[in-house]
Amino acid sequence: MNTEVSIRGASGLEPWFREVEAVLGRFDPDGPLARLNRSPGRWVTVPPLLFQAVREALGAAAHTRGAFDPTILDALEAAGYRRSFELGPLPPGPPVPAGRWREIRLWPAAGAVRLPPGVRLDLGGIGKGLAVDGALALTAHLPRVVVNAGGDLAVRTPPDGDPVEVEVADPFRPSRTLARFGLYAGAVATSSTLGRRWGDGLHHIIDPAAGAPSRSGIVAATVVAGRTARADALAKACIVLGREGGLDLLREHACPGFLVTEGGEVLTTPGMEAYLNAV
């Protein structure tokens, strides 16, 4: 994931994060995701973690009306993101519309996935969230745990304990705090088009319909949800859907959040404005 992970209240989770990286990462040509992507049109037995991740990514697509889409890999590569970000981008090509996630088939009894010809998966949009959720599940016997993977975080506190203080970074000035709140349980994920950028309008959040980096006018979204994968997927979908569509999606799923426009305006779901600039 090339992601900094910090954990409080638990230890021993390194093997889990290494496994997520090995199974869900797309840059290892010998990894299970790359092998699946090279085998369209036929059933491929995959590791249980990859099967579950595909299933959850398809669930996320269904619950965001396709604004979150795990089949955007061709579009992402066409935009220039063809290798690990640290190695630098490559020149962009023409857009590649996505949206064929409904054609993917799952065979739970066999732990197998079948991709339609011409479709490849990228699970980067949900993998980090799944890693955090898995870490919390693996420490379910511990009363107070905070797991933060590169800014996507999940929290569990005991029934009579204090909440964990969560700060949301300002996307334009990440050292500043945009919002602050106490969280007893749940997850927070932030996505932005301002982080991984490699040119004018070139970033890693793909609008599946356009097959190119999103230009909705929303540059950052922070979502609070029960699970990190859900918060992560909703945050990305909000950026794709824009201000009205994003707020409608959060209202539909009863998840609070903040959206930031390219002009710096901060939009919130009802009640969340009280947490802005709470210092």
Next chain:
Amino acid sequence: MDKTNLALIKLAVGLLSVGAVAGLAGRLGAATAREAARPPERSPATAVQPGFRGGLPPAYGDEAGFGGFYYGVEGDDRERWGGAGYRLAPPGYGYGGDSLPWRSRSRYS
């Protein structure tokens, strides 16, 4: 005080002493039993669930998979969304001078 009264008084004192000793022993016994029933003091537990050898973490909370999504198979439309599942503190709780003991920061990466 005749001999009969003296004997009765000795008997009463004796019985009281036996009762007091028995009561004390009972209280001590109960305390010991409570001590035994109490779970041993745990140092802050810091390990993942015993038995994890890789693979999938256990689902928790509902049937929606550990990430919160569920997607059916081969046209089966059994998506599950479930409840939102988070719990926020009211605005202003715990900060504004006295920060909460644990803090975490959400940012893009």
